[in-house]
Amino acid sequence: MTVQELPGAVAYRPTPPPAWKPRTDPAPLLPDPEPYRVLGTDAAAGTDPELLLKLYAQLVRGRRYNVQATALTKQGRLAVYPSSTGQEASEVAAALALEERDWLFPSYRDTLAAVARGLDPVQALTLLRGDWHTGYDPHEHRIAPLSTPLATQLPHAVGLAHAARLKGDDVVALAMVGDGGTSEGDFHEALNFAAVWQAPVVFLVQNNGFAISVPLAKQTAAPSLAHKAVGYGMPGRLVDGNDAAAMHEVLSDAVDRARRGGGPTLIEAVTYRIEAHTNADDATRYRGDAEVEAWRAHDPIRLLERELTERGLLDDEARESVAASAETMAADLRERMNAEPVLQPMDLFEHVYAEQTSQLREQAAQLRAELDAEGEAR
Amino acid sequence: MTTAAVKPATMAQALQRAMRDAMAQDPTVHVMGEDVGTLGGVFRVTDGLAKEFGEDRCTDTPLAEAGILGTAVGMAMYGLRPVVEMQFDAFAYPAFEQLISHVSRMRNRTKGAMPMPITVRVPYGGGIGGVEHHSDSSEAYYMATPGLHVVTPATVDDAYGLLRAAIASDDPVVFLEPKRLYWSKSQWSPEAPTAVEPIGRAVVRRQGRSATLITYGPSLPVCMEAAEAAAAEGWDLEVVDLRSLVPFDDETVCASVRRTGRAVVVHESTGFGGPGGEIAARVTERCFHHLEAPVLRVAGFDIPYPPPMLERHHLPGVDRVLDAVARLQWEAGS
Numbered sequence: 001m002t003v004q005e006l007p008g009a010v011a012y013r014p015t016p017p018p019a020w021k022p023r024t025d026p027a028p029l030l031p032d033p034e035p036y037r038v039l040g041t042d043a044a045a046g047t048d049p050e051l052l053l054k055l056y057a058q059l060v061r062g063r064r065y066n067v068q069a070t071a072l073t074k075q076g077r078l079a080v081y082p083s084s085t086g087q088e089a090s091e092v093a094a095a096l097a098l099e100e101r102d103w104l105f106p107s108y109r110d111t112l113a114a115v116a117r118g119l120d121p122v123q124a125l126t127l128l129r130g131d132w133h134t135g136y137d138p139h140e141h142r143i144a145p146l147s148t149p150l151a152t153q154l155p156h157a158v159g160l161a162h163a164a165r166l167k168g169d170d171v172v173a174l175a176m177v178g179d180g181g182t183s184e185g186d187f188h189e190a191l192n193f194a195a196v197w198q199a200p201v202v203f204l205v206q207n208n209g210f211a212i213s214v215p216l217a218k219q220t221a222a223p224s225l226a227h228k229a230v231g232y233g234m235p236g237r238l239v240d241g242n243d244a245a246a247m248h249e250v251l252s253d254a255v256d257r258a259r260r261g262g263g264p265t266l267i268e269a270v271t272y273r274i275e276a277h278t279n280a281d282d283a284t285r286y287r288g289d290a291e292v293e294a295w296r297a298h299d300p301i302r303l304l305e306r307e308l309t310e311r312g313l314l315d316d317e318a319r320e321s322v323a324a325s326a327e328t329m330a331a332d333l334r335e336r337m338n339a340e341p342v343l344q345p346m347d348l349f350e351h352v353y354a355e356q357t358s359q360l361r362e363q364a365a366q367l368r369a370e371l372d373a374e375g376e377a378r
Numbered sequence: 379m380t381t382a383a384v385k386p387a388t389m390a391q392a393l394q395r396a397m398r399d400a401m402a403q404d405p406t407v408h409v410m411g412e413d414v415g416t417l418g419g420v421f422r423v424t425d426g427l428a429k430e431f432g433e434d435r436c437t438d439t440p441l442a443e444a445g446i447l448g449t450a451v452g453m454a455m456y457g458l459r460p461v462v463e464m465q466f467d468a469f470a471y472p473a474f475e476q477l478i479s480h481v482s483r484m485r486n487r488t489k490g491a492m493p494m495p496i497t498v499r500v501p502y503g504g505g506i507g508g509v510e511h512h513s514d515s516s517e518a519y520y521m522a523t524p525g526l527h528v529v530t531p532a533t534v535d536d537a538y539g540l541l542r543a544a545i546a547s548d549d550p551v552v553f554l555e556p557k558r559l560y561w562s563k564s565q566w567s568p569e570a571p572t573a574v575e576p577i578g579r580a581v582v583r584r585q586g587r588s589a590t591l592i593t594y595g596p597s598l599p600v601c602m603e604a605a606e607a608a609a610a611e612g613w614d615l616e617v618v619d620l621r622s623l624v625p626f627d628d629e630t631v632c633a634s635v636r637r638t639g640r641a642v643v644v645h646e647s648t649g650f651g652g653p654g655g656e657i658a659a660r661v662t663e664r665c666f667h668h669l670e671a672p673v674l675r676v677a678g679f680d681i682p683y684p685p686p687m688l689e690r691h692h693l694p695g696v697d698r699v700l701d702a703v704a705r706l707q708w709e710a711g712s
Contacts, residue, residue, distance in 0.1 A: 132487070132489065133483070133486065133487035134487040134488050134489075135487075135488075135489060136488075137488065137489070137491040137492075138455070138488055138491060138492055139491060139492070144455065145484070145487055145488060145492075149475060149479045149480075152444075152448065152475060152476060152479055152480060154448070155444065155445050155447075155448025155449045155451070155452065155476070156448060156449070156451045156452035156455065156480070157452060158445075158448075158449050158452060159448065159449030159450055159451055159452020159453040159454075159455070159456075159460075160452035160453065160455050160456045161452070162449060162452070162453065163452065163453040163455075163456035163457070163458050164456055166434055166458075167456070167457075173452070185444060185472070186444055186445070186448060186475075186476075189440075189442040189444050189445030189448065190445065190448065190449075192440055192442065192445065193439070193440055193442070193445045193449050196440055350489075350490070351485050351486045351488075351489050351490040352485070352486055352524055352525055353485070353525070353527075353549050353625075354485070354493060354547070354548040354549050357578070357624070357625035357626075358625065358628060358629070359625065359626065359628075
């Protein structure tokens with residue numbers, strides 16, 4: 001029923017507003033309906049062998065790190081560890097797509113990306129061991145603190161990228177988030193700011209199937225998480241997150257595009273969390289073995305290994321050398337994590353403010369006295 | 379700075395001058411928020427800054443407080459000094475997670491490697507006839523968060539001096555602007571220079587011997603008026619303007635209370651769980667043997683900020699302050 005047909009309605013003919021036109025043609029922004037793949041397709045032949053070998057070494061190392069860190073939780077050396085086993089390809093691609101001057105904004109599950117970027121494996125675990133909340137200096141490798149709150153690090157990436165561009169630096173920020181994090185308000189606000197400011201940011205959503213126990217179907221009604229990009233006016237890319245070659249290509253394209261002033265990109269990496277959310281979680285309550293097994297068959301290391309072997313780029317000797325190098329890393333991690341961290345209780349009052357307040361000075365004195373009394377009692 | 383010669387007449391002008399001077403002096407200072415550019419802010423506090431420094435330095439952002447503060451965090455990580463406007467007190471609530479989870483603790487979690495030199499300007503408090511969500515006093519929330527400074531000027535000179543200090547601070551400062559005083563003229567220190575004021579020091583605005591009124595921001599004029607009215611009754615009240623809630627100036631406050639032996643804390647914020655409880659406890663702990671009466675609080679009622687047609691019943695006025703002062707005398711048996 002139109003307004004005119006309503007009983008008693010007065011015909012009203014306003015001056016028509018100017019015709020509405022979409023600001024951007026949405027078609028080029030839309031992701032492909034299927035995740036982009038390279039390994040196992042014709043495109044694989046064109047990939048750089050050296051890059052594939054580098055990715056492979058990092059994947060193996062990453063897997064070993066995940067296994068070692070999980071073992072450390074069982075020994076009580078880590079308070080908690082959110083494993084990224086099965087997601088190594090997207091973790092590694094994220095780190096390797098960046099230049100040294102770029103910045104990485106990881107979530108709590110992205111220790112591998114941080115380590116692959118050069119962060120000391122022990123320092124990457126400080127937060128999870130519980131001796132300091134972050135501990136490392138973010139400027140050293142340009143890695144923001146691992147963010148425990150969901151998606152809140154995404155606007156930081158936008159702000160940093162924006163600031164860098166204002167200063168005339170061609171720095172790109174890569175912001176990582178999980179599928180659950182896309183439901184948070186900060187995800188929306190970050191993408192919106194990035195698109196409006198045309199900030200050099202790449203958003204990488206690692207869709208690993210579950211936000212703790214909640215499956216993607218209960219998280220979003222969108223056709224894909226990559227489709228969300230269109231609403232903000234940035235391109236969305238859907239990629240097989242277990243395909244290291246595809247991940248590296250898509251990430252590098254987006255980073256390059258951002259660096260050249262092309263603005264932000266949203267990438268959804270379709271992957272799977274093989275382990276539980278953390279060692280504190282029981283994944284059997286919300287998913288079946290068959291599903292996990294199907295994903296194990298699509299393992300990122302196996303996919304890449306098959307490609308390398310078929311092309312004659314990886315023989316037993318090379319494979320063993322990579323494995324040995326990962327083993328050395330794990331042994332070193334194990335050994336250093338088995339040493340008790342040296343904690344300084346008085347550090348509690350350092351780094352709260354640039355200058356301690358009189359209130360904190362009083363409290364520091366109280367703790368000092370308690371520590372002294374403890375020392376005397378021993 | 380060509381504008382430096384003109385002394386600002388109102389608090390709004392003083393705040394604007396503080397930002398302009400800071401921006402002129404330091405190219406890393408960036409003003410950002412909803413409507414701060416072309417419009418000059420809904421209170422015109424940022425008027426002219428976009429024109430003078432360009433839209434990259436004074437930026438109209440999308441309407442999203444978490445996004446505004448969240449991007450400011452990233453800008454601070456890259457060496458800028460963002461000055462963020464939250465437009466109205468209750469509009470800042472969507473930004474609370476950024477403030478509490480990141481802004482306040484980034485220095486701490488990075489062992490000092492990543493300070494957050496962000497100033498969050500929050501126009502706060504009632505008395506301007508604002509509808510719901512335009513008159514909250516949220517200072518207790520900010521005070522309860524370690525890592526933040528919480529500053530609130532009550533005079534034109536402090537508006538300038540404290541905002542300059544806040545912007546220059548390497549720590550995050552929640553800068554609470556009593557919007558009721560935006561258009562008030564300089565009335566207590568008309569000759570004072572527009573100098574940078576160190577954060578963390580309270581000042582005695584009026585000297586007296588009978589009791590101390592401890593207050594800040596929008597309640598300072600109320601207390602000054604109450605002190606004048608009390609003089610007619612023979613009560614000689616001292617008025618302490620805190621100016622900074624965090625860090626808290628125990629020294630100035632306690633020195634005053636030890637002199638007078640009586641104290642009333644006055645603020646608009648709710649009494650239960652409000653700043654007054656903390657202040658009264660601190661004073662009691664430190665000055666118990668000097669007290670002739672319990673430390674009293676005159677605060678807003680423990681209700682959601684009332685609709686504008688009823689706010690005069692909620693806001694602590696001169697009479698309510700004088701009633702409390704009278705109770706102090708009675709409690710003391712005089």
